[in-house]
Amino acid sequence: MSEYLFLLLSTVLVNNVVLVKFLGLCPFMGISKKMDTALSMGLATTFVITFTTAGAWLLEHWLLMPLGLEYLRILTYILAIAAVVQFTEMVIRKTAPALYQVLGIYLPLITTNCAVLGLPLLNVQEKNSFIVSLIGAFGASVGFTLVLVLFAGLRERLALAKASPTFAGTPLAFITAGLLALTFMGFAGLVPH
Amino acid sequence: MIAALTSLTILGAFLGLVLGIAARVFKVEGNPLTAELIAILPGSQCGQCGFPGCAGAAQALAEGRAPVTLCPPGGRAVALALAAKLGTEVNLAGMKDAVPMMAEVQEEICIGCTRCFKVCPTDAIVGAAQQIHSVFREACTACGKCEEVCPTESIKLQPILVTLQSWRWHKPVEAA
Incomplete structure (x- = not known):
């Protein structure tokens, strides 16, 4: 049990998908202007990543490996990801039209979020079991949500700060992202190997 | 080869079926x-x-x-x-007159500030900083946004004068 807890902690903080592995930077800069949209985007991505990782594991071990079709891995994963994203989009459009409007183009663009494809591929590379893959993916997407919300909070405050016109706006956001990544390096010794 | 073809086809068809059913279940009643x-x-x-x-x-x-x-x-x-x-x-x-209008730049007083260029919703204005701007007749919808931001009042909406080059048959809707 403690092993899984450490795994979760390691994927959320130590090996954070955005700030340490540098995956999923597009929504990290794109949807982090407001706290509530950042949170919703994080939740939608969490849903997609967790489901696609589970689906990708099953596809890998039940379809690709028995038939020796490992060379079709990326194609198959993309197919599964696109289907899950479409499904998420339909559900959000039905249940939360306001959120659908706010997320706009970034919702279908979860398909091309490299974290969504990257996590299943990393799981295959490390030969993880189903449970470990699932917990790892969930932890990584929680880490993604956490970083997105933290960064949105910082940017909300930065928007009101007196910055020199050279740095105001996006340049300041990039610098802040760099400082945040440095801060997350401080978690490196948290989980024993 | 055959296994790859069949498995991907079946997978695609299955996912398509699931999405098709979901589209019916989660249909949004738009007006x-x-x-x-x-x-x-x-x-x-x-x-x-x-x-x-x-x-x-x-x-x-x-x-x-x-x-x-x-x-x-x-x-x-x-x-x-x-x-x-x-x-x-x-x-x-x-309503104002139905005369078709378009934005026009008075080149003597245009300072090339690019403000109109930035607000134009149809990208009808060409130009760069410190260069005199110009308007594409075909793209301009005469929305008037450029008129508001111009600091020297050099861009103004003018009625399009019909010349031999610009005369066209009326569209059926307008003629009726």
């Missing part, structure tokens, strides 16, 4: 009238009607919250088309 009204409006999202873009204006029209004369760039032709679609009376008294 079909709104889509038709969006098609009539110019679609340049200039916001002069006070609604967030043409989709917002179409929704307000469909719910009866806005008059059919709300669209300044669309002018008389759009107002008439909207009134015909909604089956309402149209009062054109408030």
Whole structure:
């Protein structure tokens, strides 16, 4: 049990998908202007990543490996990801039209979020079991949500700060992202190997 | 080869089936009238009607919250088309002349500040910093946004004068 807890902690903080592995930077800069949209985007991505990782594991071990079709891995994963994203989009459009409007183009663009494809591929590379893959993916997407919300909070405050016109706006956001990544390096010794 | 083909085909068909069923289950009842009204409006999202873009204006029209004369760039032709679609009376008294207008740059006083260039919703203005700007006749919808931001009042809406080069047959809608 403690092993899984450490795994979760390691994927959320130590090996954070955005700030340490540098995956999923597009929504990290794109949807982090407001706290509530950042949170919703994080939740939608969490849903997609967790489901696609589970689906990708099953596809890998039940379809690709028995038939020796490992060379079709990326194609198959993309197919599964696109289907899950479409499904998420339909559900959000039905249940939360306001959120659908706010997320706009970034919702279908979860398909091309490299974290969504990257996590299943990393799981295959490390030969993880189903449970470990699932917990790892969930932890990584929680880490993604956490970083997105933290960064949105910082940017909300930065928007009101007196910055020199050279740095105001996006340049300041990039610098802040760099400082945040440095801060997350401080978690490196948290989980024993 | 065969295994790859069949497995991907079956996977694709299965996912397509699931999405097809989900599309029925999670169907959003959109107002079909709104889509038709969006098609009539110019679609340049200039916001002069006070609604967030043409989709917002179409929704307000469909719910009866806005008059059919709300669209300044669309002018008389759009107002008439909207009134015909909604089956309402149209009062054109408030509309300006139906003369087609376009933005024109007075080159003597243009300072090349690029402000009009940045606000143009249809990318009808060409130019760069410190260069005199110019307007594409074909792309300009005469929305008037450039007129508001110009610091030297050098860009103004002018009626398009019909010349031998620019004369065309009327469109059937306008002729009728």
